[in-house]
Amino acid sequence: MTIANIGVLTPRKQEILDAAKKLFSSKGYVAASMRDLAKALHIKPASLYSHYPSKDEMLWEIAIRCAKEFHEYVLPLAKEEASVVERLDRMLRAHLHMIIKNQDASAIFFDEWKHLEEPRKSEFGKQRDIYEQAFIDVINEGKAEGIFRDINARFTMFTLLSAINWVHKWYRPEGKMSLQEIEEEFSKILIGGLRVGR
Amino acid sequence: MTIANIGVLTPRKQEILDAAKKLFSSKGYVAASMRDLAKALHIKPASLYSHYPSKDEMLWEIAIRCAKEFHEYVLPLAKEEASVVERLDRMLRAHLHMIIKNQDASAIFFDEWKHLEEPRKSEFGKQRDIYEQAFIDVINEGKAEGIFRDINARFTMFTLLSAINWVHKWYRPEGKMSLQEIEEEFSKILIGGLRVGR
């Protein structure tokens, strides 16, 4: 199963998946029971099994679709015609956008996927690797051009994404900072810190 | 219960707490059962209740002690006699040290505390606030002195700590980067990005 050939779901299947996504991201996969999910959908727990054969299968369907969203929204930016700095900046902003606009997906993409059972967990890991590698590649480009300091690209990728990922743990839309402000600050601190020549 | 008056434990109580800390941090509090813990200690599950009245009580004892470790190791650095940049740098390095040297404590301090039941959860939150505020204060000092850019101090604290906190999810002692290398890179990227005048 690759991201490319993820099929379309029955409307009802989609509804159930949406409810599960919301529940898993708010309570955590382990703490959220099938009975909780059934209650949210106003059906009986056993009815869920008419649509999905197991809880793990549901988590998988959710996780792989979250991965797809991140991939499709962020990765094309790596190959646009623009400078390295500009492309990395765009990628980080897009990544931030995804996190803020789609907080449920973020929680799954960053935290809950670890509860997948094998071999799905490994399969998901491969998709994460692809995503992270795209950032590493751009950072390495910047190093080769002498624009970024001589730095471990993988380490840098972790640092950048980690700083941004945490946002979904504290950001609330009604809070004091607007999305645009957050974008600008990240761009200054993170990209700023990367550049040589200070 | 404040951090100051945390008492000393019976040797056996300490052993059990250590095993629980290890288990909770590796499997997660929810997934780690009292039966798992008993097995790790080679005793029967019911015997645990001779020492602690509940699982939540154990998590609390672990969490508040982890908080204490972070507080005592990092916070005094905020008031040393040194420049703002130097003090923030030392605090971040100390924070990183704690995470790498004490990965179990990190997992509890960052992730597992959220499973505490009220009112302990709120009480723990207060301790986290104190810890975070110390970083905010130093950043504000730097702003007042014109050394750091005009930035939301709370946001910056989150960014800095988030980037570092993630380390405990990927760092392995046998990996390629040494602690010193990690320290230097963080210092360059994070502190570097904060400073004005580029």
Add this chain to the structure above:
DNA sequence: TAAATTGCCTAACGATCGTTAGCTATAAGA
């Protein structure tokens, strides 16, 4: 119109969970 699919139901199984009741043995302190 007959057949197949979709969606949900009741009832329950077996497993696992945190926890309790009540007991015994050992060691240290009064």
Add this chain to the structure above:
DNA sequence: TCTTATAGCTAACGATCGTTAGGCAATTTA
């Protein structure tokens, strides 16, 4: 020597978990 604290045990309770078996009604497809 008596008391108290420490440290463990067996057995089991009630709750909750993911899941299954088997059936019923409505809708869609052939």
